[in-house]
Amino acid sequence: MSVSVNRQWILNRRPVGEIADGDLVLRTSAPPVPGDGEVLVRTTYLSLDPTNRTWMSDVDQYMEPVRIGDPMRSIAMGVVAESRSGRFKSGDVVMTLGSWSDYFTAPAAALTPPPRTPGVDVQAVFGIFYLIGPTAYFGLMEVGAPKIGETLVVSAAAGAVGSLVGQIGKAIGCRVVGIAGSREKCDWLIEDLGFDAALDYKSEAVGPALRRLCPAGIDVYFDNVGGEILDAAMGQMNLNGRIVECGLIAHYNDTAPAPGPGNYPRILMKRLRVQGFIITDFMARLPEAFRALTTLHAAGRLKWRLHEVQGLENAVDAVKLLYSGGNRGKLLVKVS
């Protein structure tokens, strides 16, 4: 095969605060050439996720930040355009860590074929079952370890991970309370996803609202945001409660270190367990998550919304939606 043009979003400089014009630049070059054991992937979809912003910054994080001059990193789905590995052939659909590019190369060992999920659109197979769903599943079940009848609170509850966390929590018998950023999102959580309650943090103070909606306190708090919402939830955790630290989106645009939660002493007094979690630690166990998510979906207990943006050229504008709360469901970019 031959490919002549490859568009790439290059990290031109590290954003300070919110992403600004010129931080990423769209460049055109020849497509990369796969090495031995690698494949060339033609990107079909990109997954845009809150953590993308941390990858742009040279801060303490769970993998190397993207280097200045490199294409922006992303979870990606695509079609093998050229294979130099016996494990994949041209035309195979694969999912992996790629980049904001028309084409990228990846080692065959890092590629995952889409799981078999009858009746699910390919966008959802990619956007929900690959890493977002497993993040919700392992984070809640392995780290949060919820029990029947416990109260589970999840922040960014209308987000990709949060909306799945709440539904998994409902499926195993928890009382589930979501925190989201609009009345419309809260209505969706309650009416469509079956959350027991939801609060709009933009229209009411989180502390009093949680006290009202969680009369028995909070047993598991699945945190996607950090900041004041984390602090409010921490202050209402029950004895032996668990906080799953999965995301800190409230801080990803910070330009200076923020103070930690003032309710930190409750970790001692209530013997809380606060544990950080990144899905990369569970890659060897993805089939377990696929099975769980497929089972829930087949039973009609797992729903989602996809927010699909058309065109690689719109990736930068799209990713900003995550930090303004402007997306409605799992954010994807259709590249080809």
Next chain:
Amino acid sequence: MSVSVNRQWILNRRPVGEIADGDLVLRTSAPPVPGDGEVLVRTTYLSLDPTNRTWMSDVDQYMEPVRIGDPMRSIAMGVVAESRSGRFKSGDVVMTLGSWSDYFTAPAAALTPPPRTPGVDVQAVFGIFYLIGPTAYFGLMEVGAPKIGETLVVSAAAGAVGSLVGQIGKAIGCRVVGIAGSREKCDWLIEDLGFDAALDYKSEAVGPALRRLCPAGIDVYFDNVGGEILDAAMGQMNLNGRIVECGLIAHYNDTAPAPGPGNYPRILMKRLRVQGFIITDFMARLPEAFRALTTLHAAGRLKWRLHEVQGLENAVDAVKLLYSGGNRGKLLVKVS
């Protein structure tokens, strides 16, 4: 038997910040009368512990604060003066949660006889083996879960709990670094207790010192203090590190909520587990701790210092030593 006079330190008002004159008052009254199933205990020793200050305040904590007008609560050892239970008889030595009093009553079910510890003074049996030693043992082994060759850092390392934590850590093969408040304390940790290193937080900045003394990072941080020392340690935790939240003495005299650790995001990025711990959850397993501590002591691997203050009348002045760092070893008050 008949007892005519009982001195009690009564909580007269809740301290604001440091304990002030008049917060506790020494009153004399008739001794209490044990009810059915209870015993009257003549106090021989009181254990003074950092947590005592929290019990004086009406703040979020792990048990009810002492009520205004009640005698101040304390871990105590004493001799049964009168028994209304078949489980203990007059003259038995017991350890329990008592009060700053010549005499107090307690339910027989709450009393623990001293463990058999050949060659250990009675003060040490009480001061080290009862709750302080088990706190160090369960906190480190169950919550910290250290592994051979890992780096363990402990704060308030010359304190009663911290000095034992470090020695247990050494016994199981950790590199142990202590944080203490004077050069003399640091020398004691290294020369007498066998710590690998120690730093005096009053004479050098903790962050750079930890970086120097923990070149491989920190795997387990056993926190007795909170505040800036916790923050510095959190910022150097390794992947999958554990923070044992055992005490927050830096905050017990706070008059306003303090911010949490600014390095909180590292919990996510390094998948830390931060877990609160109170010895009261392990009371059913005390014999396991007694066995471990006795074994280490018999092997010459567990040392301690006792700081004994004479006279119940000096209890208030004594407890203040904990917050100024003025005590040298486990702080006890000899009552009779």
